[in-house]
Amino acid sequence: MDTPSPTPRPAPRSDLDSAPGSTFNNLDPQKQRRVLDESLREFAENGYHQASINRIVGRLDIAKGSLFQYFGSKEGLFRHLFRRAVDEIKAPLRAIRDADSAEAFPQRLKRVFTASAAFAQAHPFLWGIYRRMLTQEDFPLRATLLSEVRAEALTFFRELVELGQKQGSVRADLNPAIAAFVIEATLDRALTAQGSPLLDAGLGLSSDPNTRQARLDALAEALCQGFSVRSVPSIAKGDVNA
Amino acid sequence: MDTPSPTPRPAPRSDLDSAPGSTFNNLDPQKQRRVLDESLREFAENGYHQASINRIVGRLDIAKGSLFQYFGSKEGLFRHLFRRAVDEIKAPLRAIRDADSAEAFPQRLKRVFTASAAFAQAHPFLWGIYRRMLTQEDFPLRATLLSEVRAEALTFFRELVELGQKQGSVRADLNPAIAAFVIEATLDRALTAQGSPLLDAGLGLSSDPNTRQARLDALAEALCQGFSVRSVPSIAKGDVNA
DNA sequence: CATAGAAATGACCACCCGGTCATTTCTCCG
DNA sequence: CGGAGAAATGACCGGGTGGTCATTTCTATG
Incomplete structure (x- = not known):
């Protein structure tokens, strides 16, 4: 009523959250992987500040606006990668810990x-x-x-x-x-x-x-x-x- | 004659050399120290790429051109700092090594x-x-x-x-x-x-x-x-x- | 086919970067 | 004081950055 809320904000959620806009989740999983892999590579090779959004989208051959629609900002992209990475790391670590405990x-x-x-x-x-x-x-x-x-x-x-x-x-x-x-x-x-x-x-x-x-x-x-x-x-x- | 060489290049020297232009050496030693200290701080706090020449000259309250006249480039400044630092480190290391050898x-x-x-x-x-x-x-x-x-x-x-x-x-x-x-x-x-x-x-x-x-x-x-x-x-x- | 909504696009923005150089200011000596 | 050379200056440049958004393209449904 009062505030028609013209911008369909993807819900604020928690500040530490890393959820991308729903757009990204709807994507073809193969494309999702390509985007995440290429971004991860850019950050790993160049560090956070030297990593370039322009290079990422250039390599992926997609529009810059798309990446920002997916993750909101450079930091948002990094947070998402980071969360996934930590989760991915934990499983093998636990496997090592629990194996051969005798x-x-x-x-x-x-x-x-x-x-x-x-x-x-x-x-x-x-x-x-x-x-x-x-x-x-x-x-x-x-x-x-x-x-x-x-x-x-x-x-x-x-x-x-x-x-x-x-x-x-x-x-x-x-x-x-x-x-x-x-x-x-x-x-x-x-x-x-x-x-x-x-x-x-x-x-x-x-x-x-x-x-x-x-x-x-x-x-x-x-x-x-x-x-x-x-x-x-x-x-x-x-x-x-x- | 042919090439009047209008730019008084400060002699190329070795590629690994870190000698600043003679201008810097002629400076008041106190000012030299201030320049080096502030630059070192900038590099140490931000790393090489994130270090900003603009911030350095801003903090020193000198013109940007001056810093480039002293050291030629950002990398030249870093090389100079680096050389001095290594030399400065070596002495105490040697002192530790040679002391109490028994x-x-x-x-x-x-x-x-x-x-x-x-x-x-x-x-x-x-x-x-x-x-x-x-x-x-x-x-x-x-x-x-x-x-x-x-x-x-x-x-x-x-x-x-x-x-x-x-x-x-x-x-x-x-x-x-x-x-x-x-x-x-x-x-x-x-x-x-x-x-x-x-x-x-x-x-x-x-x-x-x-x-x-x-x-x-x-x-x-x-x-x-x-x-x-x-x-x-x-x-x-x-x-x-x- | 029509059309609504999701997705993709890339020109554009303000900002900051390292670097340049014509000009001004300072300093010192005759 | 005059003038020459050293030193200082900062407006300016091209280029890269993260980020925006009006517009177009795609896709799914009636």
Whole structure:
């Protein structure tokens, strides 16, 4: 009556919501995927600010107005991608956590390293966005992502260490939180190195898959030895190739 | 004759050179400092691409043309800052390396952790630029900086480990390169965490200086214990406050 | 076929960017 | 004071940005 509301606003919803306008949901799912994939690539390759809407629509060969009709704004597009990505990440993480929970600490740690490296390689875009977010102060949703993902990861490692302590394969006097911090830092660095020879530090993490696998195992092994109740001299300095 | 060369180009020099036009060197040293400090701040706070020449000259209250007369371009300004920063970093690093070379491995490692944390806090701008460069692919001079600084750091840690092995305080079966990788990763994460509660992981690295010092020591201690020939149970889980 | 509503379009906007350069102002010396 | 050279200036440029919206095209239904 009073306010005829000429603009059919797609309902405000929550501020943290990432729901696109209904238009996008009605699209051919194949087109939806193409749009999301190409956008994700742009953000992962260039970071948030350097990412260009013009490039995205150019590559997709659609009109710029369409993208804004779908997501409202650049940040809206990013929020949508971000939400989907986090949900997509959680499932494999849980699968890793719940699998082989009876195995010994060193085996589980190696498995986690391997699985994480595989994930980072299979989803270079998600990994690229996460890496950038760690150091870029003004990424939208930075606080949300970091607290969600990192809390999950660190809790996971802490529980892993505590379980190892109960099993007797990890020194009891080790502070689980500190150990988790070291593990997470090492793994993160290793994953970062695997995509960039400059950060490789001569470890061979960015070379061929076979070598990388062996080096990842060696890294996990070194951590395990440090945490184990007694040294395991069977695995010596040169014994790096599995 | 043929080419009167109307533009008094300031001599090309080397491509990697960072020498500003002579104009800048003739300036009042106090003004030089102000210009460099404000520029460094802009790059550290915003990264290379988001850094704005307009904001810099606005804050300095000088004309935009002046800055371009001094350094030729945005990248020229950055190169100059970068060169100075690297030179400035090297001295304290060497001092740490050469000091107390007779001390035992754990003491030296703790000392390095403490000194690095102090440096990162005393030079937040340099540290901010370095952190960003690690993940930002298209920083100018990224390759140069990373290979210089990281090679230096990793060699330093490797030598530290090897020395510890000779002294007998570090397990002989430990691969020094891998140990150096773990140490560097942990230290880097700790320094990153100290400026950002989001990355702190509940360790207390970003809280007050006293707590931070204790936590840094605990981190170094945990690494040392992992690397040492036998466990040192005297320093137990709760024994964090020095 | 007619037509209503959804979807797609791209010219256009204001803004900011790095960079230029003719001009003015300053400084110092004869 | 006069003048030369160094230094400072800021209007201006082309180009890229995120964002808008009147218009056209498509599609489904009666």
